[in-house]
Amino acid sequence: MRYEAPETIDAAVALLGSVGRARPLAGGTDLLVQLRAGIVEPDLIVDLKKLPGLRTIAKEKGGFRIGAAVTGAELREHPDLRKVWPGVVEAANLIGSTQIQGRASLGGNLCNASPAADSVPALIAAGATVTIIGPGGQRELAVEAVASGPGKTILAKGEFVTSIFLPARPPRSADAYLRFIPRTEMDIAVVGCGVSLTLDQSGTCTAARVALGAVAERALLVAEAGAALIGSKLDAAAFEKLIAAARKACRPIDDKRGTKVFRIDIAGVLAQRTATIAAERARGQK
Amino acid sequence: MSKRHVSAVVNGDPVEFLCTPEQTLLDVLRDDLDLTGSKECCSSGDCGACSVILDGRLVCSCLVLSAEAEGKRIETIEGMAKGEELHPLQRRFLEHAALQCGICTPGILIAAKALLEREPDPSETEVRFWLAGNLCRCTGYDKIVRAVLDTAAEMRRS
Amino acid sequence: MNDIPLAGTAPKAELKWVGTRGPRPDGLDKVTGRARYGADFRLPGMLVGRVLRSPHAHARIRGIDISKAAALPGVKAIVTRDDFRDMPSEFVPAGEMMVNYRDIVRNVMAREKALYEGHPVAAVAATSASIAREALSLIKVDYEVLPHVIDAAEAMRADAPLLDETMITAGVDPAPTKPSNVAKRMEFSTGDLKAGFAQADFVIERSFATKPVHQGYLEPHACLASVNEAGQAELWCTTQGHFVVRTHCAKLLDMEMSQIRVIATEIGGGFGGKTVVYLEPLALALSSKSKRPVKMVMTREEVFLSTGPTSGAHMKVKIGVRKDGKITAAEAELIYEAGAFQGSPVGPGCMCAFAPYEIENARVIGYDVISNRPKVAAYRAPGAPISEYAVECVIDELAQKLGLDPVEFRLKNGAKAGTRALYGPKFGPIGLVATLEAAKNHPHYSAPLGPNQGRGVASGFWFNIGGESCASLHINEDGSVTLMIGTPDIGGSRASMALMAAETLGIDVAHVRTLIADTDSIGYTFLTGGSRATFATGMATVDAAKAAIRQLCARAAKIWEISEDAVVWEDGHAKPAGQNAATFPPMSLAELAGKAGKTGGPISGHAEINAQGAGPSFGTHIVDVEVDKETGRVDIKRYTVIQDAGKAVHPGYVEGQFQGGAAQGVGWALNEEYVYGADGKLQNAGFLDYRMPVTSDLPMIDTVIVEIPNPAHPFGVRGVGETPIVPPMAAIANAISRAIGTRLCELPMSPPKVLKAMQAHKANGG
Structure with a gap:
């Protein structure tokens, strides 16, 4: 195995395309575990952290462009991001311990393609897009289109994610993310839920996106759950519909972390709780 | 398999080492630099016993490739005391009986140091969540949390 | 079992050191990273040892081909079942449990069958970790995969896959004619159960189930073995009882105990789980073959797969009470999983079940059941x-x-x-x-x-529990004290021993240094387990201190030219026993220590005890x-x-x-x-x-x-x-x-x- 830390995007693209089994490295909190366990045996590791733009958060078109290798700790410490996208920052900050936060990145969390990745439902709810670069050039994709199944992405050979873009927010918009774990920390989500919504001046929900993690082979955008909220005052009736839609969208498996029945049940509970937090945040903006 | 040359600063001292691409920072600290105070207890970032401060960030050294250390500043437990003077956390851990077997202690001290450098007045809850990645099986954490809170109070006074 | 004594010597009313919260002698090294645990030792020429483990829960091992692995450059030794002689079925005490060497040798290295996922099948020593890993992949094991059974209740069924075709349930009269996975049945009873339940106004009966849980010590098992051409071995290991490690290794490797020196490293938690051997016999065997030091460290995955958790269980409990709140009868049936080999802690489980209560009529029945899981080890009050x-x-x-x-x-x-x-x-x-x-x-x-x-x-x-403990207490020439004990310090016992020694000697605890001596430096001491260290080694420490005091008094008597029994020891000083004895000023421990050379030579106290009355x-x-x-x-x-x-x-x-x-x-x-x-x-x-x-x-x-x-x-x-x-x-x-x-x-x-x-x-x- 070889390790390279290129300083230009072109060099990184060339390296990743050069050998059969090449893996990009951002924070390494998943990759190193997989290396140690022999789950992956790459010939080449390409460290992306020295590439321009991969470690910075920049304001762009009223939104934020976040380098793929920006760490959870850096997201939390950014002066503005947390105010606009509290749910995304919360979700990223739930990934692992303080130590993991010092390394783990949004790009890595996304491309590791775990169905239970904490930041992904929040990014999907946020309507985030990703910039992908590779031998064929640059392309933009919706976050929800990146993972195709457990550990699998649609990225072609030599391609990698350079940044994630969080769009500008209309007034009275807010997001939130909650996950269910048996302990208080250090667990993989049994269910995760991201909600982003916008209210009008009367408090009616004009836009809403709801995403669920760990209830299918990849994080899901649940359009019906969002639709349940739109047009409502986020009242009990709307929440009933939200819960039903969230549960209906689940197609989980039984595994060591949770049963199907439990996951479906919890998905509804979390959808309501997360939407409640997002609504409170949006209402608080007056 | 060729080895890579890495220069870094460990506990204030310049170091150079040769490493293979698979070697983690923890491997190099323990096996090549003879700094065995950082412990390997899980190799998966779940226990925190290998915690070090890398360019000011608390990380698990088992989840850092040694090659990534090029040009970096690394602080380990061996550098926590300044000469004969223990760091106030080290002293308080002894006074509070905040260790039993002691294998988690270096990682917890490093993590607590990183916390107090950022937040001189943490609440109990903040201490508990900050240290959630540092497993201790002996103490039930009570005396550890008390020792950290007491140290923070002491450091604020001085 | 003997009754627990009702009376004895009353503790001294005024204590100066016992009961205080001073710093521990090993603390400084533990907060600075200096303390050396099992994986922190290295020797020149050291090899890396790794274990090949069964991927199957239950499989017959038809053959093991090590030829390709042995030919790999850098591989210095390989051991398999062929390197360990078979042992007869024989039960000996180990900690709070009984062990059987027929089982231990099979747990250390699978023989006829692999009995759980993670069961060792071969071990390799090589010049690097990557070569050792590659060598493991080159060992070809011919497995015949067999049906497995995990849960004890299923393992008890008549049609369950059998782990040991020779196992006939013990404790059943008449003995069963067919083998089963039930190793043993036991019963403890008193009074008249039927009459007791007849007196009850209310009876509640419930079924319970628990899962195996691991001790979860943070430090993985680790050891470093070095065997020379004469067969003399040194072994550094993380253990709760280095004497017990020596006993097991000597037995398994057919070595004389005097040829194995075991040094207990600092131990990163044990909770009962480090009272048995896993890597140690393998490292010794690999070192013996390669004539080079071999270091072995488990991964966390190996710790979970192949070291003992405690039992999972299925239980029924029935208790009857009168309306006035008095329990009239109690009954329990306990089924404990032992893992792949017999010896679950169902015995103590039965004995403890109703121990907090005074119950006239009670019965507990226990079953020790084997299944395709790692063999259980002690876990805190097993x-x-x-x-x-x-x-x-x-x-x-x-x-x-x-x-x-x-x-x-x-x-x-x-x-x-x-x-x-x-x-x-x-x-x-x-x-x-x-x-x-x-x-x-x-x-x-x-x-x-x-x-x-x-x-x-x-x-x-x-x-x-109590049991065998030794202590050697040396009065150094300057009046400081070195105390050597044989129970590894898992949670502060060096501090406790120093406090008890200081209290007995009447000196400042700062002058007492406690060390964990290796197996060649002190007499046989049973392990740190059963909550015995502070009790039993503490008794040995006090006895050793008293033995030193007797000598100190004798030296004072010699200096004062009075009879030994005219000297008493008070508050760290030898004093004449009252005006009638003599009127010399008291002599401190340090003064007597300084004169030791001229009064008869070095002063030490020893104790070798089998502590009773826990x-x-x-x-x-x-x-x-x-x-x-x-x-x-x-x-x-x-x-x-x-x-x-x-x-x-x-x-x-x-x-x-x-x-x-x-x-x-x-x-x-x-x-x-x-x-x-x-x-x-x-x-x-x-x-x-x-x-x-x-x-x-x-x-x-x-x-x-x-x-x-x-x-x-x-x-x-x-x-x-x-x-x-x-x-x-x-x-x-x-x-x-x-x-x-x-x-x-x-x-x-x-x-x-x-x-x-x-x-x-x-x-x-x-």
């Missing part, structure tokens, strides 16, 4: 937390049924001095009632509860939980441990034992378990999914040290390390049941199970 969990849940339910406060109900039936335990002896002075009274009066017990919260209490008992320790825990009614998640809101320590030598470390035991109990109660797939493979062999409590899972853990002195110990010490893990599971189960109005009878009480119980309760109109 067996007791399991059976006492079941009993304490039924006790709580009976208290509810009777409308009695659960502490009052326990007080009505609690064991006290003079109570004859079901397992035989009459208790001497014990602290159960004192812990219950302290619980009742503790502010926690009457504090208000919030919504969705419940409070639970439970009591617990553990025997504690005092049982009882505890009572109070816990408040809050249940998330929509998800089943349980939060521990408040926790109080009350336990009898006899005498707390170092209260800080006694509290630490209480708190640590409670925290482990929280894990056992709520989330820890071995999860197996249908393929018989462990699915959560890592700290990510084997969910031990983290800092943010717990509140502060309040402690109350009750001190009912153990008359057999010079300072009244009782072991304290194990009892704290006995009450938590029941205390938490009782708290949850009071919060949600229905009972769970299965551990762990993880969110899906709690949610399901609440939903079922609701569906039933609850």
Whole structure:
């Protein structure tokens, strides 16, 4: 195995395309575990952290462009991001311990393609897009289109994610993310839920996106759950519909972390709780 | 398999080492630099016993490739005391009986140091969540949390 | 078993060092990273040893081909079953459990069959970790995969796959004619069970199940072995008992004990799990073959796969009470999983089950059952937390049924001095009632509860043991003292020993240094386990100090030219025994030490004892939980441990034992378990999914040290390390049941199970 830390995007693209089994490295909190366990045996590791733009958060078109290798700790410490996208920052900050936060990145969390990745439902709810670069050039994709199944992405050979873009927010918009774990920390989500919504001046929900993690082979955008909220005052009736839609969208498996029945049940509970937090945040903006 | 040359600063001292691409920072600290105070207890970032401060960030050294250390500043437990003077956390851990077997202690001290450098007045809850990645099986954490809170109070006074 | 003595020497009223909270001698090295644990040692020319493990839960090993691996450059030695001679079936004591070398040799290295996923099949020593890893991949093992069985209840079925075709259940008369997975049946009984239940106004019978849980010590097993051409071996290892390691290794490798020197490294937690051998015989065998030092360190996955958790169990408990709250009869059936080889802690489980209570008519039946899991190892009060969990849940339910406060109900039936335990002896002075009274009066017990919260209490008992310990205490020329003991220090015992030595000698504890001597430097000392170190090695330490004092007095007598019995030792000084003896000024220990060369040579004290009279320790825990009614998640809101320590030598470390035991109990109660797939493979062999409590899972853990002195110990010490893990599971189960109005009878009480119980309760109109 070889390790390279290129300083230009072109060099990184060339390296990743050069050998059969090449893996990009951002924070390494998943990759190193997989290396140690022999789950992956790459010939080449390409460290992306020295590439321009991969470690910075920049304001762009009223939104934020976040380098793929920006760490959870850096997201939390950014002066503005947390105010606009509290749910995304919360979700990223739930990934692992303080130590993991010092390394783990949004790009890595996304491309590791775990169905239970904490930041992904929040990014999907946020309507985030990703910039992908590779031998064929640059392309933009919706976050929800990146993972195709457990550990699998649609990225072609030599391609990698350079940044994630969080769009500008209309007034009275807010997001939130909650996950269910048996302990208080250090667990993989049994269910995760991201909600982003916008209210009008009367408090009616004009836009809403709801995403669920760990209830299918990849994080899901649940359009019906969002639709349940739109047009409502986020009242009990709307929440009933939200819960039903969230549960209906689940197609989980039984595994060591949770049963199907439990996951479906919890998905509804979390959808309501997360939407409640997002609504409170949006209402608080007056 | 060729080895890579890495220069870094460990506990204030310049170091150079040769490493293979698979070697983690923890491997190099323990096996090549003879700094065995950082412990390997899980190799998966779940226990925190290998915690070090890398360019000011608390990380698990088992989840850092040694090659990534090029040009970096690394602080380990061996550098926590300044000469004969223990760091106030080290002293308080002894006074509070905040260790039993002691294998988690270096990682917890490093993590607590990183916390107090950022937040001189943490609440109990903040201490508990900050240290959630540092497993201790002996103490039930009570005396550890008390020792950290007491140290923070002491450091604020001085 | 003998009765536990009721009276002995009363502890000294005024203590200067025992009972203080000074720093521990090993503390400084542990906060600076200097302390050396099992994996921190290296030697010139050292090889890396790695183990090839069975990927199958149950398979016959038809053949092992090591030729390709042996030919790989850098491979220096390979061992397989062929390198270990078979052993006859023979039971010998090891810690609190009995071991059988026929089984140990098979657990260390699979012979006819691999009996669990992770069972060692071969081991390699090579010049680097990567070569060792490659060599493992080149070893070809021809497995015939066999049907497996994981759960004890299934393993007991007549059609279950047999692990050992020669196993005939012991303890059944007449002996069964067919082999089974049931290794042993045992029974403890007293009184007339039928008559007892006939007197009862209420009888409650419940079934319980628990899962295997691992000790979860942070430090993986590790050792470094070096054997020379003459067969002389040195072995550094992380262990709770280096003498026991020597015993096992000598036996398994057919070596004389004098040829093996075992050095106990600092130990990164054990909790019972480091009382047996895994890597040590392999490292010695590999070093013996290669004539080079071999270091072996387990990965965390290996620790979970192949070292002993404690048993999972299936249990039935039935207790009858009269309306006035008196228990009339109690009965239990305990089925404990032993793992791949017999020897679960069902024996102590049976003996402890009803030990906190005075019950005239009782019977406990236990079964020791093997299945395709790693062989269990001791875990803190082995067996007791399991059976006492079941009993304490039924006790709580009976208290509810009777409308009695659960502490009052326990007080009505609690064991006290003079109570004859079901397992035989009459208790001497014990602290159960004192812990219950302290619980009742503790502010926690009457504090208000919030919504969705419940409070639970439970009591617990553990025997504690004594046994063989040695101590050598050397008075150095400058008056400082070196104390050598043979029990590895797992939680502060060097500090306790120094305190007891200083107290006995009458000198400042700062002048006493305690060392853990290797197996060649002190006499045979049984392991640190059974909560025996502070008790038994403490007794040896006091005896050694007294032996040194006798010599010191003799030297003073010589200087003063008076008879030895005219000299007394007081407050660190030799003094003439009153005016009639003589009128010399007192001589300090340091003065006498300085003159030792001229008065007869070096001064030392030794003690080689088999400590008797270990005092049982009882505890009572109070816990408040809050249940998330929509998800089943349980939060521990408040926790109080009350336990009898006899005498707390170092209260800080006694509290630490209480708190640590409670925290482990929280894990056992709520989330820890071995999860197996249908393929018989462990699915959560890592700290990510084997969910031990983290800092943010717990509140502060309040402690109350009750001190009912153990008359057999010079300072009244009782072991304290194990009892704290006995009450938590029941205390938490009782708290949850009071919060949600229905009972769970299965551990762990993880969110899906709690949610399901609440939903079922609701569906039933609850």
